[in-house]
Amino acid sequence: MEDVQVVAMLVRRCIAGDSAAWEEIVQTYNRRIYNICYRFAGSGDDAQDLTQEVFIKMYRTLPSYDHTKGAFVTWVTTITRNLLVDHFRKSKQDRMTDSMDTSASDHEDAQPLSEQIPDQSAPPDAHVRSREVGETVHAALAKLSPELREAVILRDLQDMDYREIASVLKVPEGTVKSRINRGRAELARLLQRTYRQVM
């Protein structure tokens, strides 16, 4: 967990023009933001662009951060989530209606999801199989609706508590829990359907 005072001091130094403090913030949070963007956008290139945009927006709006209103990580995640939603609206992607044969992301070498199902009968290597499973889950995650996807990403991948997620998504905690449950269940159904097709 972040130390509130340390982060507040870092932000103050940043606002005062200390480039070393800003570099420290970038070094600390770039991995987290990149992962959120990658899981939400589904593409490595998009994630890189979005991460840069998040930091540019953060750099410009850093003076508006008030540490008494919430944790810095929540503020950063809120910026990231808002930018991702904007990106989603601009790209007009409706993954809920996509078929399972469409390309999921650049990281899967543009193969259809049905072709990325791991061959359980003869796994060549456990590591490779694990990686393929991960790619399958990532592709299935991209099929979820944005509301469900962002909820499960923040909860299961970023380990945020429900109150923080509610703060980021600006919805009640009950809604957050409901979205998480529905997101998890939807993901499981997508994966079950995929494996059933292979079997």
Add this chain to the structure above:
Amino acid sequence: MQCNEFELVLTDAIDGVLTGTGLDRFQAHARVCKACGPLFAEAEAGRNWLKGLTEVEPPASLVNNILVSTTGVDTQRLRVTARAPQPRISWWEHVQASLIESLLEPIWATVRQPRFAMSFGMAFFALSVGLTVAGVKPNDLKQVSLRPSAIRHTYYATQARVVHYYENVRIVYEVESRVREIKRNVAPAEPSRKESRPAKPKDDKNDTTQQPEQKQERNYSQTDNHLILASAPVGPSPSVFDWSNVDPSNPDLPVVSVTTYRRFV
């Protein structure tokens, strides 16, 4: 337990924070409810799938790109530059490098352009045609002496030639003669003042003609309005002068006094 209550505690049950009677009631509902039972199973499976996902590694250039796009500082390049040993160069090499970069590079970049080559070719062609028309031959240039005295001599000779040519131009000659006439017409008031001054014996060493200066006489004789009266002593006229009476030992010629009266109009 109702289905809506079941959904509210579903996350707690999956997170493992639901204990005691709440957990018992939850499990009992999951066993009997056809909608909530599968939901619990699917939600738990979905969570397990997601927990299996590992964190992806961001690209190595991401941090640098972020810093460049935000602060404009390329820290990676700065680090590499700071780490790399800088070769020592002398101040002369530094000056040469800066001169080459600042002066010669732009000139060379301009020279390399096709339009400049075309212009240079046209200028050379025009120069060669001009020299040919002027009669200048390259062989003549070899014989040109570049000594200072020779250059000075060439300069004065050329200047004299130009002046001579200029003064021989018809229109210049006519203009000069008109100017002289105007001066003559304007000048007549001056001689009275000259006469009032005592006549100074003129010792003009440069005058080799031994003749009196007749400039003024010539001017006066040009007008008919001038009346000149002369008086001579009684005796034989100069035209019938008897040269036989002249004493050879005294070769002085007889003095003839002439008085002129000038009347200026």
